[in-house]
Structures are given as structure tokens and as C-alpha cells.
């Protein structure tokens with residue numbers, strides 16, 4: 119570890135990783151798919167499915183059995199479609215219950231699936247494998263240094279390889295005020311309906327105090343995701359510097375079906391995907 123900055127980053131990373139391991143327990147694993155906007159809202163599901171079909175087509179130009187790395191794979195919502203396409207997938211996640219669910223869901227394709235229950239950073243730093251496609255779905259907002267993590271991941275891509283991320287909130291302070299207000303209101307509306315207001319206030323107070331207690335469910339929930347969203351432009355800029363063609367795909371995403379429809383009608387965007395391809399093949 120070179121500098122104090124790196125040490126702080128590593129400490130923040132470890133807190134977020136511990137909070138994620140505690141948050142993604144068996145209970146959350148059971149409800150994950152109901153909670154995921156990109157799975158439950160038909161318009162987002164369609165967008166997402168079209169993007170991954172295109173990614174597969176391109177990967178298949180590189181290799182007859184494309185090798186996919188799914189980072190923060192969770193219970194396998196991206197791993198499964200790539201296995202169905204015929205890819206070989208390595209799925210990495212630090213939650214034992216998420217990985218167990220992924221293995222159950224993908225058991226038909228066990229001969230093309232490898233699972234690794236560990237921190238993604240540790241995997242990226244130690245593996246000798248190389249991939250045609252790296253996917254990070256609803257994952258980057260769980261990592262404090264997400265730009266550094268993506269940069270590390272790119273080193274594992276073969277020439278002509280692709281990077282794909284989806285379902286991350288855009289960096290909040292880059293959103294126009296109207297979008298921020300609408301997005302915040304939609305979230306609060308969903309929380310009120312969900313009956314989670316009191317716990318939400320508890321989480322907010324703890325985070326303001328900068329205290330992380332690893333045996334507190336409120337702290338784990340609060341620390342398991344970044345608070346200012348994910349900087350789509352910083353990731354895109356880093357990818358372009360590394361010689362990638364990059365497309366940012368903006369869209370609106372929230373939990374409540376009512377606010378989702380309204381947001382789409384108002385044409386606001388608060389979430390994004392990134393499709394990037396190495397141009398050196």
C-alpha cells in the first residue's frame with residue numbers, strides 16, 4: 119500500500135464490502151429480484167435485455183464461446199442470460215447466500231459456470247484469467263473507488279473485449295435540479311409506502327456521525343452503497359483514455375411502478391448503463 123490516500127480508500131472499501139456481506143443475507147437474497155427495478159419494470163427489462171443481446175453478438179464475433187466475468191454477480195440475474203446464450207461465465211460475489219442462489223438458478227449450465235465467493239478486488243488482483251466481456255450490473259454503486267475498480271477489471275479484457283455496467287444511479291450532483299427533486303420524491307414515496315421511514319432516519323443519523331458498527335443492520339444498509347451516486351462521466355473518460363469506444367445509456371429508474379411510469383413520461387434520467395469496447399483488435 120503506497121500512500122495514506124490508498125490506505126483510506128482500502129479502509130472505505132473494506133467497510134463497504136463488510137456492509138454488503140452483511141446486507142446481502144438470506145432474507146435479502148430471497149427478495150432481491152422483487153426489489154430490482156431493471157428486473158421488475160418491463161421497459162427497463164427490455165432495454166437491459168436488448169443491450170445484453172447486442173453485447174453477446176459482438177462477443178461472439180471474438181470467440182465461439184465468449185468468456186464473461188460477472189462482478190458483483192449477486193443471485194445471477196446477468197450470469198443466467200449469458201449462460202443461456204452459450205457463454206462461459208465466471209461469477210464473483212462476496213455474499214455466500216447470493217452465490218448459493220446463483221448456483222441453484224444456473225445449475226443447468228454448471229459445466230460452463232465458475233463461481234468465486236470473494237471480494238471482487240481480491241479476485242481482480244489475483245486471477246490470471248482473461249475475458250471477452252466484463253459485466254457489472256447494479257454493482258458499481260457498492261464500491262467506493264468504482265473508477266479504480268473498473269480500471270483494474272479492464273486489465274483482464276482480451277483485445278476487442280467489452281465492458282458493460284447497468285443500473286447505477288448517476289452522480290447526484292450532476293443531475294438537473296428537477297430530476298433530483300423528482301428522483302428523491304419517488305424514493306421517499308416508495309419508502310413511505312414500504313413502511314421503512316423510521317429505520318431510514320436511523321440510518322441517516324448514523325451515517326452523519328460517520329460511525330460504522332458491523333453488527334448494526336442500519337449501519338450495514340447505510341454503508342453498503344455510495345451516497346453521491348456513481349460518476350458516469352469519470353468512468354467514461356477513464357475508458358476513453360484506455361482506448362475504448364464508450365456509450366453512456368441514460369434512463370430513469372425507481373422502485374415504485376407508479377413513479378417509474380411517470381418518470382418515463384416526463385423523460386427524466388437518473389440512472390445509467392455503460393457500453394464500452396476496446397478498439398484494438
Ligand SMILES: C[S@@+](CC[C@H](N)C(=O)[O-])C[C@H]1O[C@@H](n2cnc3c(N)ncnc32)[C@H](O)[C@@H]1O
Pocket residue numbers: 134135138139142154189190191192193194195196210211212213216236237238239254255256257260261
Ligand atoms: C444489487 S446486487 C446486484 C446483483 C446482480 N449483479 C444483479 O444485477 O442482480 C449487488 C451485489 O454486489 C455484491 N458486492 C458488493 N460489494 C462487493 C465486493 N466488494 N465484492 C464482491 N461482491 C460485492 C453484493 O454482495 C450483491 O450481491
